[in-house]
Amino acid sequence: MAENNLVHPDNLVYEKTSVMTDRVLHYCPGCGHGTAHRLLAEVIDELGIQGETIGVAPVGCSVLAYYYFDVDMQEAAHGRAPAVATGIKRVFPEKFVFTYQGDGDLAAIGTAETIHACNRGENILVVFINNGIYGMTGGQMAPTTLPGMKSSTSPRGRDVATMGNPLKITELVAELPGTYFVTRQSVHAPANARKAKRALKKAMEYQKLNKGTCFVEIVSNCPSGWKMTPAQSNKWMEENMFPYYPLGDIKVPENQ
Amino acid sequence: MARKGDVVINIERCKGCEVCLTACPHEVLALSNEVNSKGYHYAMKVNSACTGCANCAIVCPDAVITVYREKAVKKA
Structure with a gap:
């Protein structure tokens, strides 16, 4: 077959970046964590800062993120990644420091650390994966769970009257003077993934x-926690998550 | 005419999530009938309409897809 001749290093347009290790990801099939990891790793690769980057891993599904990034990584206590990253950045101000956190980590137990790190204007990158649920522990309701959304601890759907409102923490930190660039993206479709990579x-x-x-x-998305196939969960996310969490830049630098 | 492309899929790492199937604009990919050693039906190429756009690779959560594309022919 003639097309097999195309498989040649000269014709290569896309391969897994070397900033990701060869370890098989433990995430469920179709989980956005893997895509987000890869896009961040590609950014580190393209900027040529693999040796200058220090990541901080959270607690949650992505607790094992340090296995997958071939950069220096530090594990933080639940929710405390921005505080740990603050310390790292102050000791090594010339390094590129990022935290990678889920919504249970960043918007629930770590709310104080997140808000104060952003308010102090710590010179770090916070990557926040919002799937509206506690994935690792079995799909419990998170602060970001949508009104009416079912989870294992809100089996009849989140009732705002008794369970409160979902927390739009991204809009919240955008109001703080310490943040420089705040954006909301997704990685479920090719165009969105490319935009997310540009933002990162x-x-x-x-x-x-x-x-x-x-x-x-x-x-x-969280196909396992939402009890859907990956394709269904991506569609559900488009129909339900995006109206509540609209995609796009929320705070951009003034001169840009 | 669109440039020709090809994909190579690491079937042992594929988890059969089908995200690449919906991302492909030319329906090049489908799930196999066979399973890999972990028991997942893996993504495979079923026709030669691939243009090497890399849409499948950029949404693959497990980074199993490598994409090749023929060089653009310079017009004389």
């Missing part, structure tokens, strides 16, 4: 400017 790249580059915290939210 911009956010990583802004770290050189020393202007404040960059905050990138990635609205993601």
